[in-house]
Amino acid sequence: MIRTIWRFISAPWRFLLTRMQRRAARRRLQSIAPNSFSALGADLWNRLTTPLLNFTYWTHLLIGVCFYGAIGVWTEVLRRFLLGAEEGNGNVLLAMHTFYPAIIGATAMQIMLNKDAQTYMRSFGQLVSTVFFIMAAVCILAATNIGESLSFRLAGIGISAAILFWWTANALDEGLKDVDPANATGGPLPPESERIADFPTGDAPVETAMGAVKL
DSSP states (O other): OHHHHHHHHHHHHHHHHHHHHHHHHHHHHHHHSOOHHHHHHHHHHHHHHTTTTOHHHHHIIIIIIIIITTHHHHHHHHHHHTSOOSSOSHHHHHHHHHHHHHHHHHHHHHHHHOTTSOHHHHHHHHHHHHHHHHHHHHHHHTTTTSOHHHHHHHHHHHHHHHHHHHHHHHTTOGGGOSSOTTOTTSSOOOOHHHHHHHSOOTTOEEEETTEEEEO
């Protein structure tokens, strides 16, 4: 009876103690191995939102990646649907399934060669490139076994992923920013040596309404 009463009274304390021990163990684990999943998620979100209002970034994406980068896709689409080519949709699908692994692979190499990229971003780039390279290879080699409808859907997913992957990889590129962060007015700042040289120091007199004043 006494043991039962003691268990009933001490149950909340034992539950609280267990939770405190688990939290302490979790903190020790995080101090040893930080949660890089949270860091990766925060980094990706920052990269997704940073260039949203950047005109130069959008221009480079639409013209450089979606137009010039996909020129092979546009060529096959024009041949098939405007010029009436009779080869079917095979060439269009082939162009689509070779476009997105090329963009993803080049972007992944760019992340790998970036000395400022975190290790988890490099691992993320390797994961994305591997997954979509395998998907493209399967769609190309097993084209006869995969219906055109499914192949077009997978190609659309791959192209969307390639554009999104390029977006996140280049979001922090200083060369694609419209405004120099060091100058909010948008114009270039003079060299630091000139700014220092123009500042009056020492015994140089400064002309004022009351006459020359020596600093």
